[in-house]
Amino acid sequence: MQQYNAIKTKHPDALLLFRVGDFYETFGEDAIKASKILGIILTHRNNGGDKTELAGFPHHSLNTYLPKLVKAGQRVAICDQLEDPKQTKSIVKRGVTELVTPGVALNDDILSAKSNNFLCAVHFGRNKYGVSFLDISTGEFLTAEGSAEQVDKLLQNFSPNEVLVSKNHKASFLELFGSHFHSFFLEDWIFQEDYANESLTSHFKTNTLQGFGIDHLSNGIIASGAVLHYLSETQHSRLQHINKLQRIAEEEYVWMDRFTIRNLELYHSTNLNAVTLLDVIDKTISPMGGRLLKRWLALPLKNIEKIQQRHQVVAYLKTEEEKLEKAQHWIKQMGDLERLISKLATGKINPKEVVQLKNSLEAVVPIKQLALESPNKSLKSIGEQLNECEALRTKIKEVLNEEAPVNLLKGETIAAGYSTELDELRGLAFSGKDYLDKMLERETEITGITSLKIASNNVFGYYIEVRNTHKDKVPEDWIRKQTLVNAERYITEELKEYEAKILGAEERIYTLEQQLFEQLLMWMQEYIGTVQDNAYLIAQLDCLCGFAQLAKENNYAMPQMDDSTVLDIKDGRHPVIEKQLPLGESYITNDVLLNRDDQQIIMITGPNMSGKSAILRQTALIVLMAQMGSFVPATAAKIGAVDKIFTRVGASDNISMGESTFMVEMNETASILNNLSERSLVLLDEIGRGTSTYDGISIAWAISEYLHEHPSRAKTLFATHYHELNEMTGTFARIKNYNVSIKELKNNVLFLRKLVPGGSEHSFGIHVAKMAGMPQQVIQKANKILKKLEKSHSNSEVANTLESAQNEMQLSFFNLDDPLLEEIKEEILHLDIDTLTPVEALMKLNEIKRLLSKKKKASS
Numbered sequence: 001m002q003q004y005n006a007i008k009t010k011h012p013d014a015l016l017l018f019r020v021g022d023f024y025e026t027f028g029e030d031a032i033k034a035s036k037i038l039g040i041i042l043t044h045r046n047n048g049g050d051k052t053e054l055a056g057f058p059h060h061s062l063n064t065y066l067p068k069l070v071k072a073g074q075r076v077a078i079c080d081q082l083e084d085p086k087q088t089k090s091i092v093k094r095g096v097t098e099l100v101t102p103g104v105a106l107n108d109d110i111l112s113a114k115s116n117n118f119l120c121a122v123h124f125g126r127n128k129y130g131v132s133f134l135d136i137s138t139g140e141f142l143t144a145e146g147s148a149e150q151v152d153k154l155l156q157n158f159s160p161n162e163v164l165v166s167k168n169h170k171a172s173f174l175e176l177f178g179s180h181f182h183s184f185f186l187e188d189w190i191f192q193e194d195y196a197n198e199s200l201t202s203h204f205k206t207n208t209l210q211g212f213g214i215d216h217l218s219n220g221i222i223a224s225g226a227v228l229h230y231l232s233e234t235q236h237s238r239l240q241h242i243n244k245l246q247r248i249a250e251e252e253y254v255w256m257d258r259f260t261i262r263n264l265e266l267y268h269s270t271n272l273n274a275v276t277l278l279d280v281i282d283k284t285i286s287p288m289g290g291r292l293l294k295r296w297l298a299l300p301l302k303n304i305e306k307i308q309q310r311h312q313v314v315a316y317l318k319t320e321e322e323k324l325e326k327a328q329h330w331i332k333q334m335g336d337l338e339r340l341i342s343k344l345a346t347g348k349i350n351p352k353e354v355v356q357l358k359n360s361l362e363a364v365v366p367i368k369q370l371a372l373e374s375p376n377k378s379l380k381s382i383g384e385q386l387n388e389c390e391a392l393r394t395k396i397k398e399v400l401n402e403e404a405p406v407n408l409l410k411g412e413t414i415a416a417g418y419s420t421e422l423d424e425l426r427g428l429a430f431s432g433k434d435y436l437d438k439m440l441e442r443e444t445e446i447t448g449i450t451s452l453k454i455a456s457n458n459v460f461g462y463y464i465e466v467r468n469t470h471k472d473k474v475p476e477d478w479i480r481k482q483t484l485v486n487a488e489r490y491i492t493e494e495l496k497e498y499e500a501k502i503l504g505a506e507e508r509i510y511t512l513e514q515q516l517f518e519q520l521l522m523w524m525q526e527y528i529g530t531v532q533d534n535a536y537l538i539a540q541l542d543c544l545c546g547f548a549q550l551a552k553e554n555n556y557a558m559p560q561m562d563d564s565t566v567l568d569i570k571d572g573r574h575p576v577i578e579k580q581l582p583l584g585e586s587y588i589t590n591d592v593l594l595n596r597d598d599q600q601i602i603m604i605t606g607p608n609m610s611g612k613s614a615i616l617r618q619t620a621l622i623v624l625m626a627q628m629g630s631f632v633p634a635t636a637a638k639i640g641a642v643d644k645i646f647t648r649v650g651a652s653d654n655i656s657m658g659e660s661t662f663m664v665e666m667n668e669t670a671s672i673l674n675n676l677s678e679r680s681l682v683l684l685d686e687i688g689r690g691t692s693t694y695d696g697i698s699i700a701w702a703i704s705e706y707l708h709e710h711p712s713r714a715k716t717l718f719a720t721h722y723h724e725l726n727e728m729t730g731t732f733a734r735i736k737n738y739n740v741s742i743k744e745l746k747n748n749v750l751f752l753r754k755l756v757p758g759g760s761e762h763s764f765g766i767h768v769a770k771m772a773g774m775p776q777q778v779i780q781k782a783n784k785i786l787k788k789l790e791k792s793h794s795n796s797e798v799a800n801t802l803e804s805a806q807n808e809m810q811l812s813f814f815n816l817d818d819p820l821l822e823e824i825k826e827e828i829l830h831l832d833i834d835t836l837t838p839v840e841a842l843m844k845l846n847e848i849k850r851l852l853s854k855k856k857k858a859s860s
């Protein structure tokens with residue numbers, strides 16, 4: 001226990017798996033945690049009078065249990081026996097051989113194929129923040145610096161599995177970036193520029209960091225230094241695959257803040273079962289392709305030429321079906337080239353995986369051929385850059401058995417014909433059967449015993465077995481070793497010699513196989529960079545093939561990109577919703593035209609559930625997909641490259657919402673207004689909803705006016721159910737009214753979902769309330785008021801209408817014991833009719849309807 005305590009003191013923040021014999025044991029608090037997470041039994045033992053908790057599992061189950069612990073956010077220190085217990089009389093030497101943490105994992109069972117596993121560090125600089133991401137399983141190492149907002153966005157994009165921050169900034173980090181990350185707080189001195197510079201230059205074996213183009217990013221460098229420090233602290237020293245540090249060139253990518261990423265449900269959704277855009281557009285076949293696609297989604301391009309290059313490859317692959325099929329067939333054979341090569345670098349690759357690596361590289365040959373043959377320039381360039389790695393493949397084929405096992409101990413790793421010594425030893429070991437058969441034949445003849453048997457067991461090794469009936473014929477020089485019920489077992493000099501030879505050969509075979517395998521791995525190290533480059537090229541190709549596949553399956557069109565500021569979408573669809581419609585229902589397409597000249601802001605009105613949000617989101621998604629390099633769900637799209645996409649959704653109808661939520665909504669919106677550019681696309685969905693109707697309309701009005709008057713003239717879609725905003729077109733030339741059409745049936749609404757020019761006459765909350773099963777009497781009363789109000793032309797009429805409505809509603813609400821209805825009643829009772837203009841009265845009515853719609857939502 002003394003040894004345990006000494007080691008535990010060194011790793012107070014980790015769950016210590018302490019190897020005892022054939023078990024990994026945990027003690028105390030660790031045991032309580034482990035038993036909870038792993039569902040293993042918690043026992044107690046007496047430790048010098050103190051009771052200690054204890055929980056453990058067999059050492060061979062490490063691969064089953066370790067991932068569970070790490071996925072639960074634990075940092076796990078694996079403490080192994082450093083010497084053979086049989087060879088020592090005192091306590092076995094033990095030490096921590098690996099510290100596995102959520103952000104530093106190489107184990108396939110912890111990693112997920114299509115996601116990176118990023119370790120991140122955030123440095124709080126004087127006036128900027130530095131951030132760095134490293135995936136030890138792929139070798140990617142990235143850095144950037146900027147405002148808190150930028151770092152926040154990157155954290156959202158890269159969703160790191162662990163974030164390192166200095167202890168000093170723990171509170172600020174949690175406040176600024178939230179507590180949902182697995183975070184670990186390091187000593188403050190680690191976040192220093194000199195120290196970081198030194199660690200990085202010594203790791204990359206360079207004098208400066210100039211070559212990486214990051215030497216001016218001192219905050220980014222400090223964060224990257226902290227990441228490297230953590231790797232050494234967690235006992236990861238073989239890092240040859242981490243051979244460059246790249247700057248995340250944010251100016252090259254479309255800016256989307258975290259609200260936008262969240263609202264558009266790109267790769268996460270608040271609803272666990274919801275389908276995200278990534279789910280729909282990911283047609284990649286290889287793990288590295290899947291990971292790259294996520295990156296492309298997080299960082300859509302701004303450069304038109306680069307975007308068009310991707311589109312052209314997609315167009316080519318979409319028409320050349322046979323080529324697409326072939327390329328995908330070969331990519332499928334690839335496996336995870338990127339992670340295989342990282343395993344080589346970190347010394348964790350097994351013989352079977354080396355053969356897999358070779359096979360992956362074999363698939364590069366036909367892919368290269370295919371790419372080179374194409375008339376498409378970008379594809380050709382991928383072909384030119386792909387390296388067939390012929391020498392590497394030949395070498396692996398020469399050294400390793402095609403059927404090499406996972407575990408070197410199993411033997412048969414090295415191919416026959418590679419080492420003469422190995423071949424001879426194997427000959428000796430395997431020709432044994434022949435030799436024994438001959439010996440048996442000879443001894444049977446000499447002794448005249450017909451039932452002789454030669455066999456071996458773990459205790460005595462080789463023996464000759466004689467049945468009791470022939471006992472008297474046994475020669476004198478045979479040595480008796482074991483007596484059974486019906487037989488005796490003997491050994492002979494010859495058998496002993498033979499056994500020594502065989503055992504020696506087997507041991508030597510194992511050592512030799514191990515040596516030769518190690519030599520191969522050493523020899524392969526110089527290919528790490530080349531294979532990484534191949535993996536990246538294949539990942540790109542996989543993404544582009546995926547886009548072609550996607551476009552084919554869903555009838556997407558190639559967007560036409562230019563440097564104008566026009567956005568002109570014909571028959572646009574929402575890529576996710578269209579996939580989820582009930583059978584037989586088809587998605588209603590819509591045109592959207594936005595420009596800076598005469599249609600800068602589109603005010604979309606329409607009842608709840610009519611499809612306003614869908615139009616907003618599909619517009620953003622179409623732009624985003626186009627700039628990723630994908631085709632888009634539309635019949636045609638002319639897209640002047642967008643540089644920022646902002647979306648804001650008004651706080652959802654929530655009865656308990658207080659002032660603060662509203663303030664958050666306003667702050668979020670303010671940050672858009674401060675960052676507008678000529679190429680921005682702004683989507684505002686029911687902004688202002690989070691307050692009283694009157695305030696809501698004023699705020700929505702003010703925001704629209706600001707957007708209109710701002711010199712950037714940013715393209716904007718504004719969905720609202722405040723039809724009062726339709727009045728803005730009278731004053732503001734570039735604001736246009738559209739509505740999502742509906743057809744009014746008797747007492748119901750049919751959603752046509754078509755975006756048509758013109759405003760809406762009135763809101764439709766009551767219809768929705770009806771559909772949601774509101775009590776009939778409430779609906780009838782509300783309808784009455786609405787009708788009268790709409791007809792009214794003077795204050796007195798409104799006053800009369802409301803007065804009688806109040807009376808009526810008051811009566812009918814009396815018996816309904818429901819806080820929400822109570823609120824609606826209150827709203828009506830407290831109308832100060834005398835001071836209201838007809839418009840204000842209408843607004844108040846809207847508020848009542850809004851509450852009704854809340855009721856609908858609450859009851860559904």
Ligand SMILES: Nc1ncnc2c1ncn2[C@@H]1O[C@H](COP(=O)(O)OP(=O)(O)OP(=O)(O)O)[C@@H](O)[C@H]1O
Nearest residue numbers: 577586587588589607608609610611612613614753
């Ligand atoms: N063009 C369309 N074709 C077919 N179905 C659609 C279309 N647009 C929307 N829908 C369906 O209608 C539902 C509601 O659409 P959406 O959320 O866009 O309405 P909304 O007007 O924004 O409503 P609210 O004001 O309540 O937020 C969607 O979930 C989808 O199922």
